[in-house]
Amino acid sequence: MSFGGPQWPQEPQRQGQQGQQGYGEQGREAYGQQPGGHGQQGQGQGYGQGAGGYGYPGPQGGAPGPYSGPQGGGAPAPFPGAPAPGPFPGPQGGGPQGGGPTPDWSALADASASRARRKRLLTIGGGVLAALVVGAVVATAVVATGKEDDTAKNGGGTPTAPASPTGSPTPEPTFSSVAPPPPPNPKDYISDPKKDRAPLTAEGLFPGRKLTMDGRPYTKGATSATANCAAVTQGGLGAVLKKNGCQKVLRATYVRDGVAVTVGVAVFPSEAAALKAKNQATGGIAPLTGAGVGDFCRATVCLRRSNAIGRYAYFTQAGFTNGKKVTTADRGVFRSSDDLGAFAFNQIYARGKSQASAAAGAPRQ
Numbered sequence: 602m603s604f605g606g607p608q609w610p611q612e613p614q615r616q617g618q619q620g621q622q623g624y625g626e627q628g629r630e631a632y633g634q635q636p637g638g639h640g641q642q643g644q645g646q647g648y649g650q651g652a653g654g655y656g657y658p659g660p661q662g663g664a665p666g667p668y669s670g671p672q673g674g675g676a677p678a679p680f681p682g683a684p685a686p687g688p689f690p691g692p693q694g695g696g697p698q699g700g701g702p703t704p705d706w707s708a709l710a711d712a713s714a715s716r717a718r719r720k721r722l723l724t725i726g727g728g729v730l731a732a733l734v735v736g737a738v739v740a741t742a743v744v745a746t747g748k749e750d751d752t753a754k755n756g757g758g759t760p761t762a763p764a765s766p767t768g769s770p771t772p773e774p775t776f777s778s779v780a781p782p783p784p785p786n787p788k789d790y791i792s793d794p795k796k797d798r799a800p801l802t803a804e805g806l807f808p809g810r811k812l813t814m815d816g817r818p819y820t821k822g823a824t825s826a827t828a829n830c831a832a833v834t835q836g837g838l839g840a841v842l843k844k845n846g847c848q849k850v851l852r853a854t855y856v857r858d859g860v861a862v863t864v865g866v867a868v869f870p871s872e873a874a875a876l877k878a879k880n881q882a883t884g885g886i887a888p889l890t891g892a893g894v895g896d897f898c899r900a901t902v903c904l905r906r907s908n909a910i911g912r913y914a915y916f917t918q919a920g921f922t923n924g925k926k927v928t929t930a931d932r933g934v935f936r937s938s939d940d941l942g943a944f945a946f947n948q949i950y951a952r953g954k955s956q957a958s959a960a961a962g963a964p965r966q
Contacts, residue, residue, distance in 0.1 A: 801952075
C-alpha cells in the first residue's frame with residue numbers, strides 16, 4: 602500500500618558687441634542716411650560732433666545766397682541758361698523745382714540723438730536685467746546643492762546638473778529588463794547525487810527524542826543506518842531495493858498509544874531508480890526494536906506503505922506493540938502510519954531546501 606506526501610540656461614547675447622561698440626563711440630545708428638542727404642553726409646561720429654557739412658556751395662564756387670545752410674554756404678549760382686531762382690530755394694538751392702522750405706537739420710539731428718539715447722538706455726537696462734536673471738539662477742543652484750562643486754573646479758568629474766528651471770519633473774529611475782534567475786529548486790538537490798552532497802545520517806534525518814505531528818506526540822526508539830539494504834527488509838522488498846541500486850537504508854522507530862511504527866528511507870542513485878523501487882515494492886521494511894520498544898509485527902498482520910521523492914524511497918511498517926492484528930477499523934494505526942510517512946517526506950524535502958538555500962547564498966563564480 603502506498604501513501605501520498607504534502608542641463609543650464611544660456612546667457613543672452615549682449616547687443617552692441619559687433620559693429621556698434623557702444624552707442625557713444627562710433628554711433629553707427631540705424632538712421633545712417635540723413636534726411637535730404639545732399640553734399641557730404643556725416644558718418645555718424647556721434648550726434649554731438651555735428652552732422653557733417655550741410656552747406657550748399659555752388660558748383661562753380663559762386664557767392665553764397667540769402668539762404669545759407671548750417672555752414673553759411675549761399676545758394677548756388679544758376680547755371681547759364683537756367684531759370685532764375687525763386688524767392689524760396691529748395692533743398693538744392695534751385696528755383697521752383699526745389700520743393701518746400703529747407704528742413705531744420707538741427708532739429709532732425711537732435712531728434713535722432715534723442716532716439717539713440719533712448720535705445721541705448723533700453724539696451725543697457727535689458728543687459729542688466731539679463732545679468733540679474735542669470736545671477737539668480739546660479740544663486741538658486743548653489744543654494745539647492747548646499748555647496749560648491751569642488752570636483753568640477755579641480756578638473757574632476759562632471760558636476761550634477763541642478764533641477765531644470767523649466768519645472769520639468771525628475772526622471773523616474775530605470776531598472777534592468779533582465780529578470781533575475783529563479784531560486785534553486787529544492788527537489789533538484791534531492792534528485793541529483795552531484796548536488797545532494799550534504800551529510801546523511803540516521804540521527805540527522807531523525808533528530809531528537811520526541812516527535813509531534815498535529816498535536817500527537819511520539820517517542821523515538823532505536824535508529825540505524827546500513828549500506829546492506831536487503832538486510833533490513835521483509836518479504837521481497839530486499840530484492841527490489843538491490844535491483845534498483847539501493848545505496849543505503851536509514852531507519853527509526855516511534856511509539857504512541859501502543860502503536861509502533863518503523864520508518865525506513867532508502868537512498869538511490871537517481872530519481873528514476875527510487876520511483877521504480879516504490880512502484881515495485883513488495884514485502885516491507887523490517888521492524889526496528891530496542892531503546893524501549895519490543896518486538897512488533899512478528900507473525901501478525903501490520904500496515905505497510907511506500908512512497909518516493911527525489912532519489913529517496915521511504916517505507917513504513919505499523920502495528921500494535923502487543924502483537925494484535927491490524928484491521929481496517931484500527932484508525933489509530935493508519936493515523937500513526939500517515940504521521941510518520943509525512944514526517945519522512947518533510948525531512949527529505951528539508952534536506953533539499955537547505956542545500957538549495959546554501960547554493961543561492963553562495964557567491965557566483
